Amino acid sequence: MKKKGTGALLLLVLGAAILIGIKLLLPGFIDEQQVNTSDAVKIKGKVRLALDNWIGYFPLRSNEMKTLMRRGGWNLVWTDDKADYHTRMEQLHKGEIDIAVATVDSYLLNGAEFNFPGSIIAVIDESKGGxxxxxxxxxxxxxxxxxxxxxxxxxxxxxxxxxxxxxxxxxxxxxxxxxxxxxxxxxxxxxxxxxxxxxxxxxxxxxxxxxxxxxxxxxxxxxxxxxxxxxTAQLIVDILLVSRDFMQDQPEAVEVLLRSYFRVLKKYRDNPDLLEKDVVEETGLPTKTAQAMLHGVSWVSLLDNCENWFGITHPGGQARELISDTIESAAATLVNVGDFTSSPIPDQNPYRLLKSSFLQGLYTEGINGFTKPGAKAVGQGTDSLTTPFLAMDTAVWERMREVGTLKIEPIIFQHGSSELDLFAEEVVGKIVTRLEHYPHFRIVVKGHTGLRGDAVQNKALSQQRANSVAAFLQKKFHIDPNRIQAIGYGADRPLQQLPGESKRTYEHRLLRVEIVLVREEF
Missing domain, CATH: 3.40.190.10 (Periplasmic binding protein-like II)
Incomplete structure (x- = not known):
């Protein structure tokens, strides 16, 4: 009797286990069957992207992008985290997302805590009035x-x-x-x-x-x-980051993502009215507001990414690596304002944050509908230092509005001399890293002397010293002469003596050359 009771109990337990198993496994079977008997079988996987509503990211979150990704075999799923960069980097670190967007500075600021969980594979845009x-x-x-x-x-x-x-x-x-x-x-x-x-x-x-x-x-x-x-130039730069694990596990998905993105970008570049229409439809903003937002962003094309940002070009061509310079410049600024005590760049090597091979592949193979390597693209970026400027007469220069005086170490001249020695040239050269960020401003080089001596001679000497600095910038860094004006003020514009400052220190501070950025009034 006991054996019969035990057998019945076992049958009951086995039956319950089978029912539970069916309940647990059936949705999976149904899901697999649904995929295998539909066009979803073409989808190889999912790409999880985190971004926010910055207008520069619109091509990435557009329906055009989703459509091209699906055609490439991948389902793009994006989430808006309201520009929570810290959480974004944490999710990239934990593998909760595969792709993220950020500005260079925000990646340095928030990614350091998580050992920089992603590699920069492309530059998306620059803020240009945004x-x-x-x-x-x-x-x-x-x-x-x-x-x-x-x-x-x-x-x-x-x-x-x-x-x-x-x-x-x-x-x-x-x-x-x-x-x-x-x-x-x-x-x-x-x-x-x-x-x-x-x-x-x-x-x-x-x-x-x-x-x-x-x-x-x-x-x-x-x-x-x-x-x-x-x-500004190379200042607020948006970048595309890919998880290091995802990059190794799914390189095809990364390639499809970049290929799709640059196709969407080209479509919108060729059809600006379509871009405006899609932005208005997606955001619900008035047309004028959408236009103002679009005016404030400059998207970076495939060719610009390769030839101006990542140093990729055809044999015999010339290319620059602005992205590494931008990373180092942003790191220096974050240190100078107190966000870090030393540069957060791993091993002081910005290349550890970059992965250019995906761009290299697209550039080498070419993308259907894109300009081939070696051809000059319309709107291709120019060197921010060598930007050409129209000539202006003195009256127009006098109407220019000052933006600010760039920070520069004292330029030391020998007594009574206006020639730049090697040390002075090195000091002037350092200012160029700051000038690169402001390609649209003109430059006024102002020379000043101390209060002692003949006023006429002081003014002449200060003019000669300002001329020397301006000439060095033009010759060494190919800055357009029309962009620079040199003025010698002599002792006409002395600095204020600081409280407690000795007379000797004050007089030494008066001997200076200033680099002032100015802009035209429209």
Missing amino acids: DAIVAHKEKAENLDSLKGKNNLRIAFTPNSPSHYLLKAAADHFNVPELVSTQHSKRIETEGSEGALKKLLAGKADIAVLWEPDVSRALAEKDIVKLLGTED
Whole structure:
């Protein structure tokens, strides 16, 4: 009797196990059958992409991109994380996403904690007017006017690309007041719109904004632009990152992604009206707002990626590696403003963050519908140092508006001499890394002397020294002569003596050459 009871119990347990197994496995069987009996069998896998609503990422998140990826055998799934770069890097590290977008500075700032979990495989775009530092006119007319001011109220979105514009301006133009908590009050907002509201309500003196809020701010008569990304180069640069594990496991998916992306980019470049239409439909923004946002971004083509950013070209061609320079420049700025105590670049080698082989493959093979290697593409990028400028007469130069004075070490001349020695040339050469970021501004080289001596002779000597610096920039770095004006002021514009500063130190500081960036008023 006991044996019969035990056997029945075993049968009952076995039956329950079979039912549970069927319940657990049946959806999988149904799913597999559904895939195998449909066109979904063509899909090889899923590519998980994290981004946000920055207009520069629109081609990546467009329906055109999804369609081309599916045709290539991969299902593109993207999520909007509201520009949470830290979480984005953590997810890339944990393998929760495969691809991520970021700016160079945000990758350095947030990726270091996770040992830089992705490789940069392409440059997406540069902000070209999409971000700007604006201010109430009575508080500041240019960046130099902020120097020495206390209690400035600055509204910005922390850890955003526009926040990096604030840091870069503080570093490049020697205006620590923009980032120092000792000199300014930080007003952190959750977006550009919040910073704009603080500015217009009179609760902030300065705001860092992005479009369309930049245009909205400048529509007010008392608001001026101190610095915008339309006048910068290699500063706020968006990049495409791929997980190192995903790159090794699914290289085909990465290739399909890049191939699809550059095809979409070309389609929109050839059909700007279609781009505008798709942006309006996706965002629901008014047409004028969408146009302002599109105007603030400059997408980087396949050829530009290869020949200007990653050093890839055809035999006998010339190419540059702007991406490695941009990484090093961003790292230096983050160190200078206190985000890091030393460069976060692994082993001080920016190439450890790059993977150019996918671009190399596309460039070598060519993509159907793209300009072949060796041909000159329309709109191809130019060297930011050798940008040509129209000649201007003295009256026009005098109407130029100052942007700010670049930070530079003292240029030492021998007593009574205007010749640059090797040490002085090295000092002038260092300024070029900063000039590369601002290709649209003209340059005024200002020479100054001490207060002692003959005024006429001092002015002549200061002019000669300014001429020497300008000539060196033109000859060594091929900067267009039309872009530079050299002026000698002699002792006419002395610096203010600092509290407690000795007379000797003060007089030594008066002997200086300044590099001032200026722009035309339109």
